Amino acid sequence: MSWLLQLYETYEANQAAIGKVEKKFNGQEYALLPIGHTTQNAHIEVQITEDGNFHSATVLTKQEMSTLIPTTEDSASRSGSANYPYPLHDKLSYVAGDYGQFGRNNKKLEHHTKYIEQLRLWASSPHGINKVKSMYHYLQKGQLIADLVAHDILYVNDDGRLITKWEKRHESLASIRPAIFSIVAGDQEDAFVRFNVYSPTEHLTEVWNDKQMYDSYIGFYSDQLSEQDICYVTGNTQPGTVKHANKIRHAADKAKLISANDSSGFTYRGRFDIANEAASIGYDVSQKAHNALKWLINRQAKVVDERVFLVWGNEQLDLPDMMDDFFSLDPTAVLEEGVAVHTYEELAQEVAKAMSGYRNSLSAMQQRLEHTPINIMVLDSATTGRMAVIYYRNMDKELYLQRLEQWHTTCTWLHRYRKNEQGEFVRFFGAPATKDIAFAAYGPRADDKLVKGLMERMLTCMIDSSQQTIPRDIVQSAVQRASNPVAMERWEWEKTLSIACALVNKQEGMNVALDKENVDRNYLFGRLLAVADVLERNALGGEQRATNAIRYMNAFVRHPARTWSTIQQSLQPYQARLGTKATYWNKIIDEIGAKMPVEQFNNQPLTSLYLLGFYSQRHELYQGGAKAAAAIEEETEI
Known part of the structure; x- marks a missing residue:
């Protein structure tokens, strides 16, 4: 349970980041989620007035789809036709009271009844704020699909039912193909709707970005959790859960780290009577730990073929990553052309200088804590529903930095395959990145399974022992490829050669400078x-x-x-x-x-x-x- 505790403490130490939207290099948005919330791709946004009337609606673009929504334990894990509605934003069959008039699937007719009752309880509770009440007042009228059809968001056939697929015969309804048929993977009934509140007098914060909305739902849902149990992670007595979060690596990820389904998978039968006897984890702890993990993966993890490599500290999130080469740790340590290469003593000074930045940034924390732990975790899933922690280490920060220094001063050579900000190739002296080692050993078109397997094996060489040697088969593969330059382009061979030399040098302990x-x-x-x-x-x-x-x-x-x-x-x-x-x-x-x-x-x-x-x-x-x-x-x- 140590990794769960570390993630829980990371969440507690980064409360200021909750709900703050950040962007990855590819423009994808992510945030540290509040407890009781998850992310979902919405297709339609409906604006509702403060007095509970329909105002407008739009079909969202791919860049606008990601939405932070409240969720229950059941809805977060729902699959197939299970009737577990989300508390506010959801698919048409749940949020539209007139689905029976426009929809085609009779099995979904009961969805709205359960949804609207759940929303009524929230709106009428002491935690129900005005925005929740405005949306409830509109949705309980049961006219959502009719309004969306009237405003050319959804389209119906001559029989008054929602069109399942846009065809040429429907061109009389619209001159061009409506946006909803391009943005929804299935038919219109699968559209996910999010709601917002519109005010003509002031600019209101979007519902999915509003901290008051987060707090309102958290307070309401916490009141629904009554059964107390001992949490194995913290040792405290609090409401427990056996339904833990999915969507850990990305929005479509169904794999769970913790799961109990004795009725089908026989996870604990024969050893325990009920799931809580095997592992009792508090709802609050589970939510915070999983949300922290999702946030860290989006923020700083390396992902290769769904395998996640993650390094973080509870209070200092950004740490030097052992998977990177020395150029990534210190881009300023570039050798000018014609300048002699480093000796080991000079290289050790350069590496120590780069590491000192990470040490010094923790000086204030070190006054509060005798030891500052860091965490190294590797995650992967063998099936679509189960994920495992295949590698985990919790170690003192100083020991981690020592191991990092040892790696970057022993597995080192002169390289010239990285580019600076001007796009020019530069020379740097240090250890190569583990992903580059994989490509040097197996080629640039190596299977992702080979690459992630090598990266995991290299991780143990770097972290578990500073004296551990690199596996012989990896070194031999890199040397054999470097010895066959005619099979590669010149640039690829030069890169493979310098990386192979770094691996050999880890075993031999020599300088780049010629030893006459x-x-x-x-x-x-x-x-x-x-x-x-x-x-x-x-x-x-x-x-x-x-x-x-x-x-x-x-x-x-x-x-x-x-x-x-x-x-x-x-x-x-x-x-x-x-x-x-x-x-x-x-x-x-x-x-x-x-x-x-x-x-x-x-x-x-x-x-x-x-x-x-x-x-x-x-x-x-x-x-x-x-x-x-x-x-x-x-x-x-x-």
Whole structure:
């Protein structure tokens, strides 16, 4: 129950955000919901005057549809033909008293009776404010569909019944296809209606954004909850519930984290007599915890194929996410072209500087709390109705930041695949994002199931132990793809190469800066391949075709000595083309070859360490090779 308690405390700590509409990057709206409320996509908005008369109605656009509505435990979980009306906004069969005159489904004739009685109780209760009474006075007249037909919102056939599908023969009713047939997925009877109150003298807050309306319904519904029980989450005695929220990841999500349906799924039979004996959770706690989770997912979670990866703190919501690369944590830590790469000491300082912002922002909180916990949660569902917490950790903030620092200073390499605000590629030094690691290991068209599985496995490497190694199969997959550049576009291979180097570096613990003292056979072979690549690239000039070193890279890994002989023979025309300019690269080839013992120059397959030698040597040559080659050419001419 610890995750439920943490979510409950998050809700309590963010009371000021309740009902405040925020927007995601795609324009979708979301908010921290009040208890007893949920979201629903409405199709029609009806304006009612303060004295309870019809004023106007409009068909909503997709951008306007999302609506915060009050709900009961039963209506929040209703399915099929179950007669559980929402307290205010609902489908036509519930809110329209004249549905029997215009509708076609006799099974829905009882919907309005239960709906209007529920609304009457709310309006007549001590919590019933004027807006609720205005809407009740209008709806109890039973003329909603007639008014919507009269104002060209809904359309009927010659028999006076609602049209199920717009056809050419209906063009006499309207010159163009009415908006209602485009916005509702089914027929007109499935339209969801929301209500608002209109005043000619003042601008009233929309019903679905009005805090007084929230408080009015919460007060009314709380009075209906009478049965007290011990809440297993807080330990307090309060009204309990066995019907918990759905729509956790999005509005169409039917999966629940907590469910008890012994009559069909045999969830607790054989162990307990009733559901509350298995897990007794207070209604207030359940509502607040689930609403906090929905809000956090919309606000800051990463979602891959319905799997949710979420990191948050109860009072400090925004925390550095382990799923991100270092560029996301600190976009200012960009390396200028020509500047030497970081040593480990310099990188550690940069990471510590980025983390200090998160530490310092909690200084006031640390005065109140000895320990500031943060939460890491992964959610997923195997079926449409059930969801599980497949990973959860609650840990001290300082320990989390330490693990994050450890990750970004060990699984690190020089990358150039991120863009700045101007759309330019920039160099940054740090750990790659887990999603990029997945694409490096499995390719950009990898199945979402593979991607989310890898992200979960990487999470345990980063959080559960700072010394835990990356699974070998992930490293091998990335190295194999990086060793086959001809199968990818140039940009994709460069990105895969640097990420693979970061993964290998996590195991080997080396610098990007070239280690000229390293005499490991694999490292030396990687250096040889890099020199061959740069030499031929300089000879090709403006030609964009792949060098022989790149073309033979995959074979070179499997049979290095034999393939190097082929590559060196292929270099001869380019060495001749460069003339004295090739002296610089030829000297490096000789120096590297002299360091390798004769018995190690064989066809034993190379390990992943060769990639580090290849990348570091190539980077060294591109950083200072042109100037050195020019200097050697001048000396030769003299």
